Amino acid sequence: MHFFASFTGSMTAFLIISVLIILCAIMLLSFRKVIYMALAIGGVFIGCAAVYILLGASFIGIAQVLIYAGAITILIMFAIMLTNHEAQEPPTKWSVKNIIIALGCALLGVALYLAIRHQTWSAQGTTVNQSSTVSNPVAIGMALFQQYTIPFELVSLLLIVGLVGAVILAQPRKEDEE
Amino acid sequence: MPTLSIPPQSLLTLGVILFCLGLFGALTRRNIIIVLVCVELMLNAANINLVAFSRLGASPNLDGQVFALFTITVAAAEIAVGLALLLAFFRLRQSSEVKDMNQNKL
C-alpha cells in the first residue's frame, strides 16, 4: 500500500472526494424513492467534476458540472415527474439472480483491480497542458478545432439527431389521442 | 502546477468501484429511470479513467480529455433519447419498469 505512504495535499483531497463519490453511489443504490436517487446521482456527478479539476482538466470539470449536474440531472427529474413520480423502488430482494449479479460484479471488480495492481505504472505524469503559455481550455479548443474537427462536427450532428429524435419520440401519437 | 502526487492506481480503482456499482444497479433496479442513471454512473467511471490517463498515462496528452468531452456529449444525447423512449413507453403501458419491456410488439 505504498500510495498511503505520502499523504500530500492533493492526495488527501482526492481521498475525501473519492469517499464522497462512493458514498453517493451507494446511497443511489439504497434509496427507495426514485426522486432521491436522482439527487444522489447529482452528488456523484459533482464529485467527478472535482476529480477532473484536481487532475488539471479544468475544462472537462466545468463541462461536467454544466452538462451532467445541471442538464442531465434536471432532465431525469422531469422524466420522473412526467411518469409515476410516486413510484418506489422496493427494497433489494436478495433473490438468486440478484446474488449472482452482485457476486459477478464483485468478481469483475476484483479482477479489474488485480489487473490494475499487476501493471507497473510509469513515473508521475508531467504536465501536458499547463507548462506552456496556453491554459487548459485553450489547449482543448486547439485540439478540437485542429486535430478533431471532423469528430467534433459529427458529435454535433449526433446531438441534433438526438434532439429531434427525442422530440419525435416523446410527442403524443395520433392513435393515443383518440 | 506541481507534479501530482495521486498515484494512477487509486484513480483507476475509483473508476472500477464506480463502474461495478453502476453495473450492479443497472442489472438489478426495476425502474427504467434508475437503470439509465446507473448507466450514466458507468459512463462517468469510464470518463475518470480517460482523464486520469490523459494526465498520468504512459504518454500523457490531451486526447484523453477530448475523448471524455465526446463521451459527455454522447451521454447527453443518450439520456435525451432514452428518456423520450421512456415517456413513450410509459404512455403506452402505464409502467416504467424494465421487466415490462419484454415484447417487440405493441
Next chain:
Amino acid sequence: MAAYAWIIPLLPLVGYIFLLLLGKKAPEGFVAGVSTILVLIGLGLSLGVFSSLAGTDGAVTYTWKWLSIGSHNIDVGFQVTHLNALMLVVVSLVSTLVFLFSLGYMHKDERFSVFYQYLNLFVFSMLALVISPNLLQMYIFWEMVGLCSYLLVGFWYFKPEAALAAKKSFIVTRIGDVGLFIAIILLFASTGSFDFNTIFQAAASGKIALGFISGSGLITLTAILAFIGAVGKSAQFPLHVWLPDAMEGPTPVSALIHAATMVAAGVYLVARLYPLFELSQPALTVVAWIGGVTALLASLMALTQRDIKRVIAYSTVSQLGYMMMALGVGGYVYGVFHLMTHAFFKALLFLAAGSIIHAIDTQDLFDMGGLRKKMPITFWTFLAGALALSGIVPFAGFWSKDDILTATLKSGHPVLYLFGLIAAFCTAFYIFRVFFLTFAGKPRDEKRYEHAHEGSWVMTLPLIVLAVLATIAGFFNSPLNGNALEKYLLRDAGDAVVAGIPTTSPAYLLGHTYPANVGLMALSVAVGLAGIGLAAWRYANKNREITVPTGEGNFLYMLSYRKFYLDEIYYAIVVAPGKVLAKISDFVDRYIIDGIVVVVSRLVYVIGLGLKYTQTGQLQTYGAATMLGLFVILAIALFRQGGVF
C-alpha cells in the same frame, strides 16, 4: 444449294418460337397455317438440296469452332451427305402432310396451339439431327426428339394410360441412349473427335486403339453400343415394348414420330455410322439377327391385336426390323430405301387409321365394319397403303422389301431369309385383317356407323398424296429406272477419295448391291397374296361369323395376343426386382436414415426446450449474462498472463 441446308431446320424452330409468343389462345387455322407453310418452304428447300447433290460425290460440310478442350476442338455446323439429303426430304414431306392433317384431327382440342408447338419443336430437332456433322451435336438432337416424343405421347396427360405410356417410352429409350452415349465417349476418347469423317478415317486406318482394347475390338464394342441406342430408338427387340404403348398419343403424332421419322432415327444412326459397322463383322451380325428376330416377332404379335393403332404399331416395329436386317447383311442402300418407302406407306396407314378413329371414335377393330360406303377416300388410300405394306407388285413396299429379302439370301443368311418370308406372310395377313374388319362386311356398331363421315379436305388431301407416293415410290429404285436411288446413295462413298483413303478400303464401301431376281420376287409376291387370301377367307367370308375372339384354350393365340408375355417377363425380371430394391431402400430410408434424422431433430428440440427459458425478453438478465461472460474472458486473460494472483 446445300449451303442453305441450315435454313431447313431453322424454319420449324421459328414456327415454334412464334407460336410460343402467340400463346395458347391463337386461332386454330392461323396456327396450323403458319406451321404448315413454314414446313412446306422447308420441303421445297429439301428438294432443292436433294437434287443439287445428284451430280456430285461426297458430302458438303460447314463447321464452326464451338469449344476448345485442351487440344481438342468441338465443332458445330451441318453436313449434307446424300443420305442426309434423302432424310431431309422424307422428314419434311411427312411433316408437311401431318401438319395439314392435324388441323382436322386436333380440331377443337383445348391445347391445339401447344400441340403445334411441340410438333414444330420435334420437326426442328429431327431435321437438325439429320444434318448434324458430329456425334455430339447428333446426340443433343437425339435426346431432343426423345423429349418431344415424351411430350407428344403424353399430350393427353389427363388419361392415366397416356401418362404411363409417355413415361415408358422415355425410360425405355433412355436405356438404349446410355449405350449410345458410352459409344460416343469411347470414340471421343480414342480418336479425340466427335466428327464423323475423322472417326471413320481413324477407324479405317486402324488408329483407334484405347488402353488395353485393340482397334478392332473397340470398333466392335462401339458399334454394338451405338446399335443399342438404335435399338431403343427404333423399338427393336428387346426394347420394342414402348412403341405399341406410345399409341396413346394423338394419331398424327403416331404417324409422324412413331412411324416415319423418329423411330427411323435408329436406322439412320446405323446407316450414318455404316463405315464403322462395316469394319466389324460381329457387329453387323448382331444388327442382322436383332433385326430379323424383331421383324418376325413383331409381325406375329400384330396378328391378334384388337386395337387398330396397335396392329400398325407392331407392323412398324416389324418393318424397322426389316431395315436393320438389311443393314446387317450389308444391304445398306436397301435398308435406307425401305426406310423411305416405309415412311410413306406407314404414315399413310396411320393417318388413315386416324381418319377412321376420328370418324367413329373407337380404336377397337370389332366395333368397326362396313365403313367402305361411308368413307370411300379413306378406303381407297388405306388399300394402297395395305398393298404397299404387303409387298404386292407394283406398290412401294414391294420393291424395297423384295430388295431386302434378296440381299439377305444372296449374302448367305438363309435362316434370316426364312424369318423375313414368314414375317412377310404375317404382314399381309394382319394388315388385311384390319382392312376387312374395318371396311368390309356389316357394321358391328350401328350407332357409331351412323355417325361416321369422311373428314374435310385437310384430312383427305394428305391421304391422297401419301397414297400416290405409296404407289409409286418404289420406282425410285427399281430396275425400270436403273436403280437411280441406289446410285445416288452410293455417291457418299466418294468421300473416300476426298479423305485420301483407297476406295478398296472396306470403310468406304457402303455395303453391297445385288441385281433383282425375278424368281425371288415372284415368291415374295406369292407369299403376300397368300396372306391376303387367308385374311379374306377368314374375315371377308359371308359364311363365317365374325365374333370377338376370346382366345380361351388357344395357347398360340394367347401367345400372340399377350405379345409373347414379354411385358410380363420384363415385369418379373426387371420391374419386380426393382420394386424389391425400392422396398429395401424405402425401409432403410424410413427407419434408419429417418431414424437418425428424427433423433437429431428431437435432440435439437429438447435443447431448444431448455434454452427457451433463457429467452425471457428481460433486458437485465441478458445484461447479467453479458457481464458474467466479460468476467470469464477477463479472468482467462489474466490467468494466461500469469503472476496476477
